[in-house]
Amino acid sequence: MNQLANPQHGLSSHSDYIAIIENLANQANEAGYPTLYDVSLIIVGALHELSQKGDTVALNSDLPSLLNRWSTLIDAYQQNAPSAVDGIMTVLCHPDLNLPLDEDDFSVFATLLTEELAANNISQHPETTTLNEVVPLQAVDAPSSELANEAETEIADEDEKPLSAMAQELVELLDTETSLLNYRFLAIPFDDSLLEKEEHLELASEELERLINASKMVGFDGLSQVCTHVNTNISLFLQATDSFNIEKRDLLIDWISHVKDYLLAFSKKGAGKQLLAQMANPNWAQPITAEAIALLHPQMQVTGFSEDTAAEEVHEKLATDDDVSLALPDDVNKELLDLLLQELPSYTQQFSEAIQRLHTGGSSKDIDVAQRIAHTIKGSGNTVGIKGVAVLTHQIEDILMACAKAHKLPGAALINTLINASDCLEAMCESLLGFGEPPADARAVLQEVLDWAYRIAKNGIEEANSQDVPVKLEAAAKSSTDDSAAQPQKNTKTEQAESTQVAMVRVPTDQIENLFRLSSESIILNGQIYERQRRLKNQLQAMESQFTLLQQLGAGLDQLIDLKDLSGRSLVTASKEFDALEMDQYNELHTASRRMVEAAVDAREISIDMKKELEYMNEVLEYQQRLVINTQEAVMQTRFVPVGSIILRLQRGLRQTCRLTGKQGELTFSGERLLIDGDTLSALVEPLMHLLRNAIDHGLEGQEERIALGKSPVGQITIDFDREGNSILVRCRDDGRGLDFEAIRQTAKKRGDFQAGDVISEEELKHLILRPNFSTRNQLTQTSGRGVGMDVVNFQVLSLGGSLSLQSVRGQGLTVELKIPLPLSRSHALIAYAASYKVAISSKGLTQVIYSGIGELTTISNEQVLIVGEDIYPVVKLEDLLHLVDRRKERRSHSAVLLVQNEHKITAVLVNTIIDSREVVIKNLGYYMKKIHGFVGATILGDGSVTPVLDIPELLRAPIRANVTTQTTVAERIDSGSNLPKILIVDDSLSQRRALQQILTDAGFRVQTVRDGIEAVEWLANSKPDIVITDLEMPRMNGIELASHIRSHVNIRDLPIIMVTSRSTQKHRQLAEEAGIDFYLIKPVQDDDLLSKIQTLLDRKSTAAAV
């Protein structure tokens, strides 16, 4: 076949191409590829036509190079590489061929080719393939170095084996990666923006990094080294972006096409020679040397993929911890991860089901299903970079593939292993979703799977399957009994997996809120029915006693009538035949009284039946109550999120502050799996972010100072999450310098917080730093010194109803402990009267209820105390806690005493009358009244009335708060919040608004967002921010118009404006400049860049104000 083309000379005319393609087409037809034959003939026809017209293929067209690769493509096609279809279609669709076909025709050909490929994939027998000895094409305009020609000859001589499906797949993976890289290179822009060029080059470099890793993983060491070298070149290009021109980009594109070619023939002798030759091109920033080519060339040919060797290599393997690691790579793509986490539960479940079906019989269809799912999970696992999932599913897929190939169902022992593997996969999935620990037995399970894979590869599926069955059957029997014991556990596992799937359904928060509200309403309504039913029961009780009375009266009447009858007998004319004692004589009175007695008895019996009915109804109601409570809890669960979900954001905040301060810090967490209410968690982010910034800016020393102090150069900050009762406890600890009490004392003195002679304890000093605007720094920095300090954190924590405490050790660090109450939706409460108010006392902190008479109330040094046994408790009246006047007589004792735990102390609270004890639904006091001191919320009672639910520990903590101090505290608090610089974000894109809002809020600014210029103008009419950040293009009023509006209004004329837009041309810039924009930033904007611009503007503003 070699005589058809002479590689030494290459091809230059249409007739050369026609001859070769025709020849290959005939071979293809013989080998059973009719579609390929047709396609080839169509191309031949087109080339004929071109030659008749006398056209030559333009030199600048890429058709010749495509035609040169035709033989390689056909070769790949016959080796079942799906990517070859694309290559063939590229030639077929080439505009230079002028084919009278439309899109539909092309797609029909593509489908036919793919189908043909698939059909041949099944029926093909490697031995019968005769088309491997293909004729290479070489045109004059293609690189014609000696190396290349030599390579082509050698390839032609090569008699190589077809690739295994696994190898094929791995190579496809690399091929996809190269295509991506090709797009990246093509996307490099060459307009005037260097920044964009740089960004694209960086992206390409990242992509290339992935190709390097992938080729290493697949075993293409030569390729990985080549790619590394190109990446070095890209880094060099990045250093001089100016000189990176279109030629250099084309060089990259040419290179990647060589890589693609190489991937089509990597196993042949001399593979990669052309690739290496291309890299010697002097246009590269660092061309490859001849020595390096000599060294690399032997590594380029990859032969380890013939079926047997690959199997040996892959299967003789010990499972390592790394192989089952569920750790996410550092540069994990969040979106891909989210997708994987969404899909994974349903995939693992489907996989388990398929394996389970195989366990109970099953068919080859189940093997296919399981294999397909394993393949999908493996792909996703590899893409995201979760090794544990990818390795396990890869091995499972191999095993299942072997089963499918041999048309053999797995034996009991293998099924057992597969069940274990599917359990392990489920556990991995749960762990990834944050619902549990990674499976402890993962390594053992993987080893088991690996062993099976090895045995199958070595002895074939049938032998492997039959070999261990007797031994394993025993084990299987044993494990099945174990299974039955572990069944409930496994069931709950599946249930959990199912519930996570349900949680994956996206539901608007409003809907959940509404469900929650409705479930609360049901509980309240249930309470009302309960109340009604109780009254009814009482009334029935009263009625019953009335009936009893009636019955008694009836009996009495009966007796009286009898007596009367006897005494008056003489008056009645008696019968002459019978004596009165011989025969009873009845009149109407008798009958009436008897009937009345009977009716009374009947009525009583009916009332007894009714009582029974009521009792039954009571049971139903109780059952319904439990049900609605469960419903509410289930709805509540949907609002729970793991604490770990805010970690990434905190880490980002840390990195940002570290960059700004030039310090080094490392953030670690514990308790991140804790599930808490989503709203509380979001509210926690801001104070935590402040704490982090404080810890780095004020706490951690500089690197040199740390080394001098004998500390590790990187500062350690830990955040621990813990749950304590109905509160979440967050501890933020740093190993920095701790609080400088002397500096605080000095600042406090300067501020006039106390007089020179006063003795101030460290405890009091700690409280001082929680006061608004308290900063010991004289210098303004971007992270602190603008009121972002403990005062803000304290304010935020207090507004969440929580508390903050500080523990500082000089030179060793500061620990800030936040205790935030979690929202209570229900509580057991005592209904009581406090003066004239009906109140519900929540069980929060309640340790005991003592009824009057137990214990002794006495006065010790003017303080009333309660002595119960050996315990003495301080006493306080509920009315005093609520500042109510108790109008009762002083002497009258209280009916109950509540022992309430507050922090570390138990106090006895005297309560007048407890009228009821019940489960109440706690409602908040509306959207605006977030929290009232001493109230957990309010509840609606059975009669529809509303009563406050008291938080006694909170009342005990601060019972006497004079109105004056309260007002100043409120003022101070509001003030401390409003001290932060305010930024107005104007953008029509919701995601952009959110992103900017998050960056700026995290950086300690108050942020207001609006959707366009009009909204901004409306908002600016009443408020004045410190800075405006606006988009350029927006509906209704754009950024330029907004800027003009601002600059033309006296009050806001000086407002600094930053424009953030995707428009990067000079024309837009100039327009913005003319409109009075201070800074023009191009999307995607870098956080640091934006923050430093804001700081510049704020500095400029404060300098102007000072002048």
Added chain:
Amino acid sequence: MDVQHLETAEQQDTDWLSPTAALTQFLPLETEVSTDNLIAHTETVFGFRVGSLGFLVNSDTYCEVIEQLKVNPLPNVEPWFGGLLNLRGNLVPVIDLQLLLGETSTIDRKTRQLFAIGQGDKAMAFWIDGLPEVQRAFSQPLKQLPPLPAILQHCVSNSYLHEGQIWFNVQFDELFKTLGNRGSGL
């Protein structure tokens, strides 16, 4: 109006207008403009009185007069915080603006009405004098706001003089937030 708006948009694509020209030519679509600050353009507004003060509520704001509902008083709160209403399962705070603003004029408590502004958990109710009245288009807002009680200073956007009564255009969202902060501080 639509035509002009489109023309402006077209011109934006081809040739940018000068900022001033853009501002003068720009006409927002009527339906898209929030009426908060453009009360003069709206047809009707509701007005209610508390003592000597008159307050305006946009007709598109959800509000209702509440009858036959019991206000449940709360202990240990500011006197102006009248208590809570159970309005269709939502707890609505009741505010006595007269006490809050220190209005001294005596009014007949019997003629007071409960007037709730807002919906669901975002509602608040006020004791108002008599029933709210429908007010017709006011012409021009006053150039300067008259002296206001401190609590109202951030919440009033403009004011109008009509037949001797000063009417305040209140941003109720702001007012509710301020009241919430005050109430929560206790």
